[in-house]
Amino acid sequence: SNGQCINSRLQCNRHPDCPDGSDEAEELCGAQPCAPGTFQCAPNNCIPLSWTCNGYADCIDGSDEQDCNSEQCAVTCDARASGETRCLPASARCNGVADCLDQTDEADCSSLDHVSRDR
Numbered sequence: 001s002n003g004q005c006i007n008s009r010l011q012c013n014r015h016p017d018c019p020d021g022s023d024e025a026e027e028l029c030g031a032q033p034c035a036p037g038t039f040q041c042a043p044n045n046c047i048p049l050s051w052t053c054n055g056y057a058d059c060i061d062g063s064d065e066q067d068c069n070s071e072q073c074a075v076t077c078d079a080r081a082s083g084e085t086r087c088l089p090a091s092a093r094c095n096g097v098a099d100c101l102d103q104t105d106e107a108d109c110s111s112l113d114h115v116s117r118d119r
Contacts (some may be wrong), residue, residue, distance in 0.1 A: 014046050021039055021045065021060045055086040055099070075105045 010017045012029035024045050034046035041047060041059030050100070051058045053068035068087060075088040077100030092099050094109035 016042075016060055017044055032113070055089070055092075060117045075100070077102060082088050 006017050006023055008118070011023045012032070014024065014032065016024050020043055024042065035081055037049050037066065038046040039052050039059075041050050041063055047058045047064060052064045055065070058064050064085060075090075075093055077086055077088070086099065087103055088099055093105055094116045099105050
């Protein structure tokens with residue numbers, strides 16, 4: 001819709017190749033349901049179910065990161081220099097990998113280790 005052309009083979013392939021997703025628009029492609037084990041983003045855009053609530057917006061509209069319960073969002077932090085907020089599951093906390101720019105997901109881990117050993 002921005003006037004740029006893309007190869008017709010890239011239209012209706014369930015992957016938005018245009019920044020605005022117009023190559024996957026329902027008006028162009030018709031409604032195409034997602035396969036089992038996948039998540040329906042915008043019409044005709046499906047992602048693996050495991051990509052939902054993982055802290056990254058994989059859907060153009062960010063719908064894969066909406067309605068995530070607090071268990072899935074144990075840590076919230078800035079993930080990129082752009083200030084993009086990231087929601088991390090509890091498994092990302094104190095796992096030895098800094099997922100947050102400020103490394104808050106790896107802070108105060110020794111106190112957590114002490115608490116878990118006492119249980």
